[in-house]
Amino acid sequence: ITSIRRELALLSKKRDLQRKQRKESGIYKVALAGYTNAGKSSLLNAITGSEVLSYDKLFATLDSTTRQLVLPEGREVTLTDTVGFIQKLPTTLVEAFKSTLDEINGADLILHVVDSSDPNADRQIDTVNMVLEQIGAEEIGRVEVFNKKDLLLPEQYEAMTIRYPNAVFTSTVTREGINDLVSRIGLVASSQEEILELLIPYSRGDMVSYAHQRCTILNEEYKDTGTLLMVRAGAQAVAKLKAFSCVAE
Ligand SMILES: Nc1nc2c(ncn2[C@@H]2O[C@H](COP(=O)(O)OP(=O)(O)OP(=O)(O)O)[C@@H](O)[C@H]2O)c(=O)[nH]1
Ligand SMILES: [Mg+2]
The missing domain is CATH 3.40.50.300 (P-loop containing nucleotide triphosphate hydrolases)
Known part of the structure; x- marks a missing residue:
């Protein structure tokens, strides 16, 4: 013992x-x-x-x-x-x-x-x-x-x-x-997750791919300035994607 x-x-x-x-x-x-x-x-x-x-x-x-x-x-x-x-x-x-x-x-x-x-x-x-x-x-x-x-x-x-x-x-x-x-x-x-709204510029396709791999995609739209995503993300993904978070209209 x-x-x-x-x-x-x-x-x-x-x-x-x-x-x-x-x-x-x-x-x-x-x-x-x-x-x-x-x-x-x-x-x-x-x-x-x-x-x-x-x-x-x-x-x-x-x-x-x-x-x-x-x-x-x-x-x-x-x-x-x-x-x-x-x-x-x-x-x-x-x-x-x-x-x-x-x-x-x-x-x-x-x-x-x-x-x-x-x-x-x-x-x-x-x-x-x-x-x-x-x-x-x-x-x-x-x-x-x-x-x-x-x-x-x-x-x-x-x-x-x-x-x-x-x-x-x-x-x-x-x-x-x-x-x-x-x-x-x-x-x-x-x-255990958070919902984030993200606007990711088209130059950062890597981040869009990352979000698709690591998050649940709730909505995705293509805007003039980039991809608008609503995602459900775990702590690690939140840390990585936070920089692209935006307030929805
Ligand atoms: N009747 C019944 N028997 C079950 C059920 N689930 C598993 N068993 C039986 O219970 C015994 C143990 O199942 P295991 O899945 O090997 O159990 P375990 O938790 O992995 O066991 P360890 O690996 O020894 O920790 C086996 O004989 C299974 O067939 C069930 O839902 N109903
Ligand atoms: Mg077993």
Whole structure:
């Protein structure tokens, strides 16, 4: 336990660097975290196989557990599967755990996946929350995903929706809730952003391309003086595009 604590302390020192790197990449990062067997890997497959999304096969530099997606509104996100948390960690898993913590700390949003049918679900939630706190990930936006809904009796489901009103309930077996989860990711990402009105001179086509790559384009018009854009932008894009912001008529 002491050595795990030491590992965790070292990791938390790295988190600022990781967040910086994440912001520089510009793409919204979602990490699937949770207790072992909750269904994280199954959810990654269910979401990426979802009809409303397309899987970008061109992103070859990503490792096998990270997939790039395009949400229905056009936003690019990456979705990373991580190793499951457990109460007592065998030494052999520490390395795998370490890379998982790196992934989680680099994320813009954590999907905390819970096996809602497990009688120990509450204790598992506590374990996961404790680890997230220990690694300094408590400030990262989080959505609770109660998976394996198909195994719940209607009354168990009712009781859980009352105790966890903000959770998204999913089943990778029936695919129930998968599209709701995708919508929720989009909603949280939007809420972390700003809307900007930009007038970009025609000499700065690079900035128009940048906006198209990194922002959601709400409106685009061609004026005498340049391209008038209304965009929804994340913090990094706001910093880069702010110089072109203008007041709309
Ligand atoms: N009934 C049911 N079973 C599910 C559901 N999602 C996943 N499972 C099953 O739960 C088991 C664990 O799923 P995984 O996706 O491997 O879980 P995980 O969270 O990735 O597990 P670790 O990688 O060990 O942390 C598998 O047998 C899945 O088939 C679900 O929605 N309903
Ligand atoms: Mg897994």
